[in-house]
Amino acid sequence: MRIAVGLLGIALCGTALWLHTVDYKPIVDRVVASTVAEQAYATTVSESDAKLLFCGTGSPSRSAERSGPCLALVARGEMFLFDAGEGAIGRLNEFQAPVLKLSKIFLTHLHSDHMSGTAEVLHNTWLYGRADPIELLGPPGTENLLAGIRLAYEDDITERMYVLAADGVDPDLAFPVAEDIEVDGDEIVTVHEDGDFKIEAFRVNHPHWKSAYGYRIQVGGRTIVVSGDTTISDGVKRYAKNADLLVHEAFNQEFMSIAGEELEKIAVPVSAARIQRIAEVHSPTLALAEMAQEIGVKSLVLTHLIPPIPDIFIARRAFVAGMSDRYAGEITVAHDGLWLDLAGGR
C-alpha cells in the first residue's frame, strides 16, 4: 500500500512538472488549425459538378444522427438548398458543402422543421464572408418569415457592424431577399433557369397547408424530384413520372406505433389516434413503393424519415420492409452526409 501511494505521488509530481514545463504553443497551433479547418467553407466548386448532399434527413422529432430536413444541390458552380431545418448550417459545414456559393434556398412549406435553420444559414454565411445575396423562395408566407427573422436579428446585426463595418461588410446582405412563389392548381412554375438547368415548383398534398411544394430539378439530362412533405399526391405522380431520382419523405406505421408505446412508458403521451393523424399527412412506405412503381421512377431515396431511425443496417432494412415487393427500382435510405453524384452514378 505504502509503495502504491509513493508511486502515485511520483506520478502526480511528474505530471505537474510536465504541465509546468511543456511548450504549449505547438499544441495550441494544431488545435486552432484543425478547428478552423473543420469550419472551413469551400468557396469554389467546379462548374461541371452536379451533386446532392443530404444535410438533414430527420423530422420534427429530435435525433442526434438526423438533423432537420435539408437537401443541398451543387450545380453549375452554385449551391441551392431545399429546406433548411434545425442544424442545417452545422451539417453543411460538417460535410464541407460550398456554403459561400449558396445562391437560393427553396422552402417546401413552412412547418418549423423545414425552416427553423434558415436564419442561421443566412446569418452565418454572411458573418463568415458571403458577399452575394441569397434568395429565399417558398410558398406564400416566406416573405413574412424573412421579415420576422430580420426583426429578431435587428440588435445582433447592429452590434456586429461595430466589428464588421471597417471591412466594408454590408448589413443588408445578412437577410437580403425573399419571394413568395405562387403555384396554381396543377401547374408547374419555373423558379430557376440556366440553359438546360432548371428548377420548378409544383403543389403537393400536405393536409392543412394551403401551399406545400415539391420541386423538380433538371440538370445534365437527368430529372430529380424532391417531394417535400406530402401524402401520396397527384403532384408527385404527375411531375416525377419516369424521373431518374425521386427524393421522397417516408412514414413507417409499424415503427411509429412502437415508438408511441415506448413514449407512453416514459410518460410522453403520444396516442395511437395522434399517430394516425400524423400518418394522414405523410406517405406510408408501402404506398410510396407502389406509387414509385406506377410512375416508373428509376431510383427512390427516402428522407425525412418518420420516425428518425438510427443509421444502422438492421434499422434501415426494417424501415423499408416490404417495399421491394412493390417497387423494382433501387431504394436508398438517406443519412445525413450522403452525397449523390448526379453527373455519373454515385
Ligand SMILES: [Zn+2]
Ligand atoms: Zn416535415
Ligand SMILES: [Zn+2]
Ligand atoms: Zn410538414
